[in-house]
Amino acid sequence: MAETILAGVTVKVNGEGYFEDLSQWTKEMAIEMAKEYSIELTDKHFEVIDYLRQKQKAGEQLTIRKVGGSGITDIKGLYTLFPGGPLKISSKLAGIPKPVSCI
Amino acid sequence: MTTQKEEYPLKKVLIICAKGSIEDVYAALIMANGAVMEGIEAKLFFTFFGLDAITKKQMNSLHTSTVGNPAMRMPGGLPFPTLLGAIPGVEAGVSAMMKSQMDKLDIPPVKEFLEMIVAGGGEIYGCKLAADMFKLTKEDLTEEVTAIITVGQLYEMSGGIGTQIIFT
Numbered sequence: 001m002a003e004t005i006l007a008g009v010t011v012k013v014n015g016e017g018y019f020e021d022l023s024q025w026t027k028e029m030a031i032e033m034a035k036e037y038s039i040e041l042t043d044k045h046f047e048v049i050d051y052l053r054q055k056q057k058a059g060e061q062l063t064i065r066k067v068g069g070s071g072i073t074d075i076k077g078l079y080t081l082f083p084g085g086p087l088k089i090s091s092k093l094a095g096i097p098k099p100v101s102c103i
Numbered sequence: 104m105t106t107q108k109e110e111y112p113l114k115k116v117l118i119i120c121a122k123g124s125i126e127d128v129y130a131a132l133i134m135a136n137g138a139v140m141e142g143i144e145a146k147l148f149f150t151f152f153g154l155d156a157i158t159k160k161q162m163n164s165l166h167t168s169t170v171g172n173p174a175m176r177m178p179g180g181l182p183f184p185t186l187l188g189a190i191p192g193v194e195a196g197v198s199a200m201m202k203s204q205m206d207k208l209d210i211p212p213v214k215e216f217l218e219m220i221v222a223g224g225g226e227i228y229g230c231k232l233a234a235d236m237f238k239l240t241k242e243d244l245t246e247e248v249t250a251i252i253t254v255g256q257l258y259e260m261s262g263g264i265g266t267q268i269i270f271t
Contacts, residue, residue, distance in 0.1 A: 063209045064140060065219065076222035084142030086223070102137055103210060 006032050018091070018098045022056065025095030033093050037084070041093070045081055047072045049094040056096040062087065063101045114265030115144040117257065121270070123155035125167040125201055130271045131156075132216045139223030147220065148257055150230035154237060157229055157244050162213045166198040217247040228252050 001020060004013050007028035012020040017033075019025055030049060034041045041049075051070050055062055064087050068075035078086040087099045116138045120131035131147060138145035155161040169175060169188030175197075177183050187193060202212075211219065217227055229244055229251040241251055261268055 061209075065209055065211055065215075068219070068222075074222070075219050079139075079223050085140065087140060101209075102133055103208075 120153035123152035
């Protein structure tokens with residue numbers, strides 16, 4: 001386990017930078033993490049992030065198909081919002097564990 | 104001095120699917136979709152019986168073989184006798200069961216899976232020689248297919264450090 005400072009707060013993350021504790025997450029941290037991927041977070045990004053956090057809390061397994069069917073954006077839109085890792089990057093920014101699904 | 108092992112991240116995959124059974128087609132689809140999800144460029148090439156996966160008429164009725172498949176089991180784990188698999192309707196039943204299991208895991212039907220791959224920037228191709236052999240034209244193939252290409256064109260797309268060709 002490692003620690004990193006995001007938005008002035010020390011948070012517990014794993015070796016790949018995923019949050020260990022969902023409750024430590026704040027919007028400001030997401031904005032700061034997104035800079036690493038050159039993504040400027042918009043309301044749409046946060047809608048996806050909120051959706052992921054909700055589903056994670058509900059214990060559901062996440063797939064891009066599920067997010068694509070959520071009504072927030074389609075799969076193409078998801079790739080546009082989080083280029084290079086629609087589920088991986090969005091999960092990291094949402095402060096939830098790295099997705100374990102193959103789809 | 105210590106020698107450091109350099110690792111080149113995978114940049115591009117070309118996945119070739121030459122068979123048309125559910126498991127062969129899905130292996131290729133899952134690998135291609137998994138690649139685009141990781142930010143890896145993916146090109147999917149269907150040839151021979153694999154063409155069924157992108158042929159409008161066939162793509163929704165792929166089957167798994169119940170004959171000559173030693174890994175085939177009955178629910179509960181008992182071996183599945185090849186002769187039983189040869190009875191009409193058994194293959195369709197087993198295939199339907201497999202599809203319902205996949206649906207539970209949120210694995211989409213073929214057409215939707217192709218759409219997902221294309222949405223992520225992946226490209227789908229059909230093989231020229233096999234298409235000629237089966238008398239198929241671009242119009243017979245689903246609209247997610249970019250083009251029907253030759254093996255030479257496939258290799259032209261395979262350049263660059265970090266490219267791998269995978270034959271499923």
